Amino acid sequence: MSSLTIRGVHKDFGPVRVLKDIxxxxxxGEFLVLVGPSGCGKSTLLNLIxxxxxxxxxxxxxxxxxxxxxxxxxxxxxxxxQTYALYPNMNVRRNISFGLExxxxxxEEIERIVQRVVNILQIEELxxxxxxxxxxxxxxxxxxxxxxxxxxxxxxxxxxxxxxxAKLRVEMRTEIKLLHQRLGVTTVYVTHDQVEAMTLADRxxxxxxxxxxxxxxxxxxxxxxxxxxxxxxxxxPAMNFIPTRVVQRDGGYGVKLExxxxxxxxxxxxxxxxxxxxxxxxxxxxxxxxxHISDSLPDLEVGSQVHELVSPVKVVEPTGADTLVFIGVNxxxxxxxVHPEGAAMPGERMALKVDMSKALFFDPDSGARVE
Amino acid sequence: MDKRPAEVVPRAPGVLxxxxxxxxxxxxxxxxxxxxxxxxxxxxxxxxxxxxTGNLISWPREITLDAWREAWSSACxxxxxxxxxxxxxxxxxxxxxxxxxxxxxxxxxxxxxxKWRFRGSEVIFSLLLIGCFIPFQVxxxxxxxxxxxxxxxxxxxxxxxxxxxxxxxxxxxxxRNFYVTIPDDLIRAARIDGAGFFRIFWRILxxxxxxxxxxxxxxxxxxxWNDFLFGVVFTGGDTQPVTVALNxxxxxxxxxxxxxxxxxxxxxxxxxxxxxYVVAGKYFLRGLTAGAIKG
Numbered sequence: 332m333s334s335l336t337i338r339g340v341h342k343d344f345g346p347v348r349v350l351k352d353i354x355x356x357x358x359x360g361e362f363l364v365l366v367g368p369s370g371c372g373k374s375t376l377l378n379l380i381x382x383x384x385x386x387x388x389x390x391x392x393x394x395x396x397x398x399x400x401x402x403x404x405x406x407x408x409x410x411x412x413q414t415y416a417l418y419p420n421m422n423v424r425r426n427i428s429f430g431l432e433x434x435x436x437x438x439e440e441i442e443r444i445v446q447r448v449v450n451i452l453q454i455e456e457l458x459x460x461x462x463x464x465x466x467x468x469x470x471x472x473x474x475x476x477x478x479x480x481x482x483x484x485x486x487x488x489x490x491x492x493x494x495x496x497a498k499l500r501v502e503m504r505t506e507i508k509l510l511h512q513r514l515g516v517t518t519v520y521v522t523h524d525q526v527e528a529m530t531l532a533d534r535x536x537x538x539x540x541x542x543x544x545x546x547x548x549x550x551x552x553x554x555x556x557x558x559x560x561x562x563x564x565x566x567x568p569a570m571n572f573i574p575t576r577v578v579q580r581d582g583g584y585g586v587k588l589e590x591x592x593x594x595x596x597x598x599x600x601x602x603x604x605x606x607x608x609x610x611x612x613x614x615x616x617x618x619x620x621x622x623h624i625s626d627s628l629p630d631l632e633v634g635s636q637v638h639e640l641v642s643p644v645k646v647v648e649p650t651g652a653d654t655l656v657f658i659g660v661n662x663x664x665x666x667x668x669v670h671p672e673g674a675a676m677p678g679e680r681m682a683l684k685v686d687m688s689k690a691l692f693f694d695p696d697s698g699a700r701v702e
Numbered sequence: 703m704d705k706r707p708a709e710v711v712p713r714a715p716g717v718l719x720x721x722x723x724x725x726x727x728x729x730x731x732x733x734x735x736x737x738x739x740x741x742x743x744x745x746x747x748x749x750x751x752x753x754x755t756g757n758l759i760s761w762p763r764e765i766t767l768d769a770w771r772e773a774w775s776s777a778c779x780x781x782x783x784x785x786x787x788x789x790x791x792x793x794x795x796x797x798x799x800x801x802x803x804x805x806x807x808x809x810x811x812x813x814x815x816x817k818w819r820f821r822g823s824e825v826i827f828s829l830l831l832i833g834c835f836i837p838f839q840v841x842x843x844x845x846x847x848x849x850x851x852x853x854x855x856x857x858x859x860x861x862x863x864x865x866x867x868x869x870x871x872x873x874x875x876x877x878r879n880f881y882v883t884i885p886d887d888l889i890r891a892a893r894i895d896g897a898g899f900f901r902i903f904w905r906i907l908x909x910x911x912x913x914x915x916x917x918x919x920x921x922x923x924x925x926x927w928n929d930f931l932f933g934v935v936f937t938g939g940d941t942q943p944v945t946v947a948l949n950x951x952x953x954x955x956x957x958x959x960x961x962x963x964x965x966x967x968x969x970x971x972x973x974x975x976x977x978x979y980v981v982a983g984k985y986f987l988r989g990l991t992a993g994a995i996k997g
Contacts, residue, residue, distance in 0.1 A: 378890075381890075381894060383890050383893065383894075402893075403890075403893050403894045404893065404894060404895065404896035404897075408894065409894065410890070410891065410894050412887040412890065412891060413887070414885045414887045414888075415887075416885060416887035416888045416890065416891035418888065418891075418892070418905075418906050419888075419910050420906070420909035420910050429892075429895050429897075429905075430894070430895030430896055433895050433896035433897055433901070434896055477891075477895075481895075489887075
């Protein structure tokens, strides 16, 4: 187990700068998830940590050791790949022991380690099979077994679940989390799936365009997104962004909302958002998560922070536990999360409560938070 | 109740007729292509009297292997009358190392061009590919000079060198295109596991390369065994390959033309490539169409 420190790392591929001034501190035993859309540089960052690519500038430390010029095999890491990368010509046992053989570990010791891994992952009956004879889930387990056998100080996962079907993905996700809780090894996990990121991580680094947009706990990035990108990326269904204008309201500030069908409201901006005053009369983007526009908001009564509106419903999407209702506000489609019994039919009008205390505001040009 | 239409509709009489037509056409085509070989085989087991008096495709009155024996061990090629066996052996001695060396080097080249790309490697690969399109005649003079400078003129070693160099473009292309389909993650996993350049090649890539090795070996064996031009230019006398010897045997102008011996010698000279196709032909097709290795 080791901490991982990344300081001011840049990475260029030819003239293209794919990572810009990346700095991260991962505590020993922590589970870090790097998440972002494809092409954001997250896999490149993982490859830099693994030593499969070389940094252009900056420093990477594993524990106290600077590893910039240390080869992958000497970094004391193990990696699980998206394609599993099992050696096709070797059976499962050899796949697991290959890395140990390369390290000239004595035969009896290898036997012992393989047995330990087999017990952890319960893959005893697969030992003599070739990778081609395994299902996707089994390959995934073997790939993890190969990583476990090395007993590394850092685990690296490169989108390990994206080739599995939906059900298996959820199962393996839980398994990875259990494994981490049990072994407590520092882990860096790359994914483009924000649900995976939220469920697995101790802390999440959200990347876009080669820059870390926010580095925080799952709760932190959800409740308190640093900018428009993070707010839109984290959460499913995604946060609503409503273009609006700041107006004066009851001695404070409000935003103008015009509901499709004619209703016009001025909802109050929470008092904590001090700098909204500087934008009086100008456009802002208001962010509201679907669960904050609902038919009933438990524990909240209509008051200064909770507003009501009535709107015709355009589309209704039942998801089981909740039903998503789509309405039009200020010319954009807004998703509301309501109780299945409370949902109106398409075309009907529906009364909805809006929890403005949860509203976030963003600069429409730069995407920066207005706080 | 749903009955699938295919089961209830009786087979139309036209289908059977069509089938028959196809088979007849195929058999005729096969016979057409086999005919020269049949004539060769028949002629080679006839006596000279039989050949003179009979016609080209008549059945031999008496089957004899004398012509084969003569072609193998006592036919006159130039001034020597030892048959083609020595030259056949020359070909074997030349083909085996040429094929082995060019295949191995092609494999390593392909490995580098697909898995260890470096700045400019694509350019070098493209330049190498031009080698596939250079006609034999173009390199005759420069190669002759080079072999002379190296002291390898008129030797089997020199001919092996020529074939290795000439074959590299093809073998590299084959292996490179095969290895491109193998996921890079496999190489990365092996690097993290602690394997180096050659160990990854030996332990991970080569064991899965059987299909492309078969393709390359068949291709190279056929090309090199059948080569005449390099053989006739870069070797002489006792070091000539069997293709050159066959030409000399057939074109010897002294005495009576022994068609049976000529045919037997021609079949002997062509046998190895035929054999390679018969034995490994299906792997050849399979290897050419081999896709990516999953997982």
